Amino acid sequence: MVSKKEPGFATKAIHAGFSHDKATGAVMPPIYMASTYAQLSPGHPISKYEYSRTANPTRDVLEANLATLENGRFGLCFASGCAALNTLLQALPSGSHVIISDDVYGGTLRLLSQIFTPMGLHYTQCDMTDINNIEQAINENTQLIWLETPSNPLLKIIDITAVAQLKQQKCPNAWLAVDNTFATPYLQTPLDLGADIVCHSTTKYIGGHSDVIGGALIVNNETLAQKLYFLQNATGSIPSPMDCYLLLRSIKTLHVRMNAHCHNAKTIAKALSSHPKVSRVIYPGLSTHPEHYLATKQMRDFGGMISITLTDGPKAVIPFLKKLKIFTLAESLGGVESLIEHPAVMTHAAIPAEHRKKIGIEDSLIRISVGIEAVDDLLEDLNQAL
Structure with missing residues (x-):
């Protein structure tokens, strides 16, 4: 008897969640812009659909597709990555304690510190590359451990399996959530490594074209999924059918784009490592990265994000950024075009300056989202600007 082979990532990306439209044979999911649906009699809709805040056919396809790619059972989509995290935090009991990394994305920290802390939530930040720091941070109220790996913007790699084992020993009722935005399910599947929840800003690599916002x-846990579905419906932080369609379109080329992002980023990281105007290159694919070995075990490749500091310090940052011609100075990341930004002033400005300095987000730090242009052109642009 021949065993059934699991479809490859590319096959799942293109086909999971949808085969063809039963009514017309269309090979792409229709964009169901309807807000409401006819009922046969009160409380008896024609299908499962009653109101598009609760469920929408286009969103259903996207949620099923993403769940398949992450090797999960249940997927939920939101209006943004922050909306996804906001919904998850609303699922926590009052007085809960959350552990986050010391260099967590500024929007995540803002949500915790300015929105949920006044409502009774507590959080602790620590360097999660040392598992002992997480163990020390755990207390009797810990309900959520939130990881970014690779982290933003210092590209730290956190051992998901080790944290999952620690959580099971010290706080088994807590949830381990992994923000997988930088890696995507093509490079890393946290649920397979012991995580309870995977989060994405689908705005980034999953969308991949800088034209849609989503989360x-x-x-895998059905009880947790039902709690999140309730909150998704109750709070209404859902993506539009058009946004879902755009994300589905983009997912079909995710594997192709990620291969190109990774190739270009590795080439550029190696080149910048020997450039006299660059004092430090942070990239998990370099042997100089402190968690390089862990990255080789946990990830299938190293991603398209690089962070650097300049030899001449903060005073050189703005002149360098202004001289670039192909790289666009802009927030966000993961698009086919190369973007570059200054975290201290842009994406991580919400983090207090003293804390940024303490954890290594220097004023001279620059974050690069390497696109899929011709890598020789990207190198030439960086060299002339440096």
């Missing part, structure tokens, strides 16, 4: 949560 997602993927889980």
Whole structure:
């Protein structure tokens, strides 16, 4: 008897969640812009659909597709990555304690510190590359451990399996959530490594074209999924059908784009490592990265994000950024075009300056989202600007 082979990532990316439209044979999911649906009699809709805040056919396809790619059972999509995290935090009991990394994305920290802390939530930040720091941070109220790996913007690699084992020993009722935005399910599948929840800002690599905002949560536990579905419906932080369609379109080329992002980033990281105007290159694919070995075990490749500091310090940052011609100075990341930004002033400005300095987000730090242009052109642009 021949065993059934699991479809490859590319096959799942293109086909999971949808085969063809039963009514017309269309090979792409229709964009169901309807807000409401006819009912046969009160409380008896024609299908499962009653109101598009609760469920929408286009969103259903996207949620099923993302769940499949992350090797999860349940997917939920939201209006943004922050909306996904906001919904997850709303699922926590009052007085809960959350552990986050010391260099967590500024929007995540803002949500915790300015929105949920006044409502009774507590959080602790620590360097999660040392598992002992997480163990020390755990207390009797810990309900969520939130990881970014690779982290933003210092590209730290956190051992998901080790944290999952620690959580099971010290706080088994807590949830381990992994923000998988930088890696994508093509490079890393946290649920397979012991995580309870995977989060994405689908705005980034999953969208991949800088033309849509979105977020997602993927889980295996049905009880947790039902709690999140309730909150998704109750709070209404959902993506539009058009946004779902755009994300589905983009997912079909995710594997192709990620291969190109990774190739270009590795080439550029190696080149900048020997450039006299660059004092430090942070990239998990370099042997000089402190968690390089862990990255080789945990990830299938090293991603398209690089952070650097300049030899001449903060005073050189703005002149360098202004001289670039192909790289666009802009927030966000993961698009086919190369973007570059200054975290201290842009994406991580919400983090207090003293804390940024303490954890290594220097004023001279520059974050690069390497696109899929011709790598020789990107190198030439960086060299002339440096």
